[in-house]
Amino acid sequence: MTTWRVARLVAAKDLRIEARSRVVVNQVLPFSLLVMVLFAFALDNDTVLTRVAPGLVWLATLFSMLVLVQRAFAVETADGALDALTVAGVRPSGLFLGKAMAMAVQLVVLEVVLLFAAIVLYKVDVGGAGIVLLVTTFVAATTGLAFVGTLYGGLASGAKGRETLLPLLMLPVVAPVLIGATRATEAALGTNGASPSEGWPWIGLLVLFAALFGAGGTLAFGTLIDA
Amino acid sequence: MISAIMSNSQQWPYVIISYVVTLGGVGLYTWRMLAKARKLGKQVPPEERPWT
Amino acid sequence: MTTPTAPNATPNDTVDRRPTSTRFTRALGFSALIGIVWLVVFGLFLSPNDLEQGVSVRNMYIHVPSAWLAYLAFIVTGIASAGYLFKRTRSLQWDRIAGASAEVGVLFMGIALVTGSLWGRVTWGKYWTWDSRLTTTAFLFITYIGYLAVRDLGGSHHQRARRSAIIALFAVLEVPLVHFSVKWWRPLHQQESVADGKLSGLMLFSLFVGIVAFTLLYVWMVLHRLRTLTMQDIVDDRGLDVALAERRAEGIVS
Numbered sequence: 001m002t003t004w005r006v007a008r009l010v011a012a013k014d015l016r017i018e019a020r021s022r023v024v025v026n027q028v029l030p031f032s033l034l035v036m037v038l039f040a041f042a043l044d045n046d047t048v049l050t051r052v053a054p055g056l057v058w059l060a061t062l063f064s065m066l067v068l069v070q071r072a073f074a075v076e077t078a079d080g081a082l083d084a085l086t087v088a089g090v091r092p093s094g095l096f097l098g099k100a101m102a103m104a105v106q107l108v109v110l111e112v113v114l115l116f117a118a119i120v121l122y123k124v125d126v127g128g129a130g131i132v133l134l135v136t137t138f139v140a141a142t143t144g145l146a147f148v149g150t151l152y153g154g155l156a157s158g159a160k161g162r163e164t165l166l167p168l169l170m171l172p173v174v175a176p177v178l179i180g181a182t183r184a185t186e187a188a189l190g191t192n193g194a195s196p197s198e199g200w201p202w203i204g205l206l207v208l209f210a211a212l213f214g215a216g217g218t219l220a221f222g223t224l225i226d227a
Numbered sequence: 228m229i230s231a232i233m234s235n236s237q238q239w240p241y242v243i244i245s246y247v248v249t250l251g252g253v254g255l256y257t258w259r260m261l262a263k264a265r266k267l268g269k270q271v272p273p274e275e276r277p278w279t
Numbered sequence: 280m281t282t283p284t285a286p287n288a289t290p291n292d293t294v295d296r297r298p299t300s301t302r303f304t305r306a307l308g309f310s311a312l313i314g315i316v317w318l319v320v321f322g323l324f325l326s327p328n329d330l331e332q333g334v335s336v337r338n339m340y341i342h343v344p345s346a347w348l349a350y351l352a353f354i355v356t357g358i359a360s361a362g363y364l365f366k367r368t369r370s371l372q373w374d375r376i377a378g379a380s381a382e383v384g385v386l387f388m389g390i391a392l393v394t395g396s397l398w399g400r401v402t403w404g405k406y407w408t409w410d411s412r413l414t415t416t417a418f419l420f421i422t423y424i425g426y427l428a429v430r431d432l433g434g435s436h437h438q439r440a441r442r443s444a445i446i447a448l449f450a451v452l453e454v455p456l457v458h459f460s461v462k463w464w465r466p467l468h469q470q471e472s473v474a475d476g477k478l479s480g481l482m483l484f485s486l487f488v489g490i491v492a493f494t495l496l497y498v499w500m501v502l503h504r505l506r507t508l509t510m511q512d513i514v515d516d517r518g519l520d521v522a523l524a525e526r527r528a529e530g531i532v533s
């Protein structure tokens with residue numbers, strides 16, 4: 001069985017589990033919307049909110065991602081499913097790519113919902129000029145986040161006392177994504193007078209990040225989940 | 228980068244604190260590390276230590 | 280299988296008061312101490328005040344060396360981690376070097392952040408600011424605290440080594456990020472003033488003394504920490520042997 005086939009099967013499995021249990025839809029999405037609302041309470045200023053909306057969207061995404069990653073690996077550690085897969089000789093790289101793909105899909109759904117929430121709650125204006133940049137940003141950032149989340153989620157899953165390690169390990173690492181995605185989104189939406197052309201260098205950073213963690217994760221995942 | 232904020236005599240305390248924190252931090256870490264080494268040394272006789 | 284020696288056997292008193300000491304480290308430690316003394320003398324007394332920054336320039340003689348040594352320490356951790364992961368050179372010694380260097384690195388990075396903050400309070404009026412270098416440095420600091428936490432996750436020594444080696448290889452990429460962040464976005468932090476050559480002779484010398492002293496100190500600390508970790512691993516292994524021996528003994532008696 002090729003790595004790619006393994007990846008597709010694992011991704012399909014994860015998404016099917018989500019379709020049946022609806023944990024992301026019922027719990028993670030409401031949580032992320034709640035975060036957006038709490039930001040509004042804390043900042044309490046319409047002009048400020050519109051200005052910082054891109055950053056808030058990605059911040060809410062990162063916080064929700066922590067829950068998403070925990071969930072992605074909770075389904076594996078229950079009944080020792082991950083161990084069973086490794087013992088069965090499933091290639092870890094395929095496992096990594098599959099879980100990352102499923103996570104990317106869930107992340108994109110999350111981000112789109114958050115973007116709409118920003119339009120409604122923070123009065124964000126999505127003009128036509130930056131649409132291509134916006135979509136590219138979402139794709140590039142999501143890919144990187146999915147790779148990092150799967151990699152570190154694999155490490156932090158399993159034995160007791162490890163789940164609390166995930167935020168500490170992951171958040172510093174995804175800081176470049178937060179910065180790059182926020183700046184690119186600002187450029188795409190024209191916040192603070194930024195023009196779409198200023199956003200493309202940040203896309204470069206996001207793509208580099210995704211490539212790095214995609215390659216690194218594929219190589220290292222097997223070692224990290226090995227107990 | 229001109230420091231019109233403080234006069235020289237006002238700046239000295241900051242510098243002193245810097246040096247104290249640095250040397251104190253290093254000293255504290257070293258002290259605790261050597262104490263731990265002494266404790267472990269009682270359990271690992273010299274023959275078993277790769278550097279002696 | 281050797282039976283473990285009694286835990287309180289102390290054949291030689293001086294050897295045991297400083298179990299991680301060797302002639303080399305004693306010489307090294309002495310040199311480091313001299314270096315620190317010189318640093319204090321030059322830094323606080325003999326070097327002149329800066330025309331623009333006044334007295335607070337003296338912060339530079341410890342802030343800059345501690346930051347550089349932190350970067351060096353993290354790079355060493357990265358190299359040692361790679362050394363462990365390569366099958367041909369695999370040895371737990373590499374893993375312990377990585378751990379020891381990371382610990383000392385975190386210490387120096389913390390010192391760099393504190394001294395930098397005090398320096399900033401005088402020069403810019405604030406203890407902290409979100410410019411690119413400070414932000415990325417703060418992330419670097421937290422990242423390696425996370426690395427140290429991963430080392431304590433338990434399991435066998437090799438599991439610890441494998442896990443933390445991978446984390447270290449990703450983490451070390453943040454070091455060039457810190458360095459280049461000043462060029463890429465929002466710089467408030469001083470641009471490379473040493474390269475610009477704006478420092479006078481005596482100030483440059485004091486900075487040089489600081490770097491040498493801290494480097495000696497770094498090597499000395501890592502050596503001692505490394506040996507302590509080695510002893511810890513030996514004791515851990517022995518604990519396992521004792522437990523196994525006791526278990527087997529139980530079977531025989533009954």
